[in-house]
Amino acid sequence: AAGVIQSPRHLIKEKRETATLKCYPIPRHDTVYWYQQGPGQDPQFLISFYEKMQSDKGSIPDRFSAQQFSDYHSELNMSSLELGDSALYFCASSLTGLGEQYFGPGTRLTVT
Amino acid sequence: AQSVTQPDIHITVSEGASLELRCNYSYGATPYLFWYVQSPGQGLQLLLKYFSGDTLVQGIKGFEAEFKRSQSSFNLRKPSVHWSDAAEYFCAVGYHQTGANNLFFGTGTRLTVIP
Numbered sequence: 001a002a003g004v005i006q007s008p009r010h011l012i013k014e015k016r017e018t019a020t021l022k023c024y025p026i027p028r029h030d031t032v033y034w035y036q037q038g039p040g041q042d043p044q045f046l047i048s049f050y051e052k053m054q055s056d057k058g059s060i061p062d063r064f065s066a067q068q069f070s071d072y073h074s075e076l077n078m079s080s081l082e083l084g085d086s087a088l089y090f091c092a093s094s095l096t097g098l099g100e101q102y103f104g105p106g107t108r109l110t111v112t
Numbered sequence: 113a114q115s116v117t118q119p120d121i122h123i124t125v126s127e128g129a130s131l132e133l134r135c136n137y138s139y140g141a142t143p144y145l146f147w148y149v150q151s152p153g154q155g156l157q158l159l160l161k162y163f164s165g166d167t168l169v170q171g172i173k174g175f176e177a178e179f180k181r182s183q184s185s186f187n188l189r190k191p192s193v194h195w196s197d198a199a200e201y202f203c204a205v206g207y208h209q210t211g212a213n214n215l216f217f218g219t220g221t222r223l224t225v226i227p
Contacts, residue, residue: 033214042202042217043156056214090155094213101206101215103148103156 002026004104006091012110013081021076021107025093031055032074033101034066037088049074050096081111114139116205118218125193126226133188133221135203144206144213145186147177150220151199159201162186173197198225 005024013019025032031050035043036059045058049068060066063081068074078085088108092101115138125131137143144163148156160171167179177188186203200220206213 035215042219043215045214045216048214058214092156100146100158100161101213102158105155108153
């Protein structure tokens with residue numbers, strides 16, 4: 001069965017640079033979520049989209065933005081990167097109403 | 113506000129022994145409850161979920177969990193642990209926002225399995 005696809009899997013950036021993470025949800029899933037997991041931490045909800053509209057916002061810094069496109073894929077844009085942004089970034093998708101979120105393998109971002 | 117507590121940071125069990133991982137939640141309405149497992153450097157895999165109905169839910173890999181409203185708990189159990197179960201386990205509570213069910217995770221319990 002198709003799973004959530006995230007790209008790239010690994011990304012190394014320098015401070016103050018920008019990064020774009022991509023997420024391709026499971027086919028027919030209309031809801032996308034972004035989570036950030038720091039080293040040894042639990043995943044923290046950043047933002048979610050339903051039917052291409054922002055649904056909810058969590059602890060997402062103002063330097064980050066995200067959107068969901070017409071084909072339901074989503075991109076997380078991160079600017080002015082800081083060392084503390086180094087983390088695993090997970091995308092998850094769900095089919096509205098079912099409540100089950102299926103997670104992608106994550107993108108490991110390292111900021112040097 | 114939603115919150116999830118996993119009191120045990122690290123648990124060590126012998127292979128073949130039974131397992132119970134604790135999870136307590138705080139939520140104003142009927143929660144959606146989940147258990148996820150994460151192997152090192154990997155993504156999160158859904159083990160099981162509770163939305164409504166039967167309070168004892170069965171999941172994958174032989175896991176089960178029981179929802180106890182009176183105790184605000186959703187403990188994960190397995191009768192006989194296998195070495196491959198060693199991983200990080202996260203309990204999560206979901207609430208329904210417009211079209212989305214956002215998750216709040218507990219801090220996780222790391223399971224070590226001794227041969």
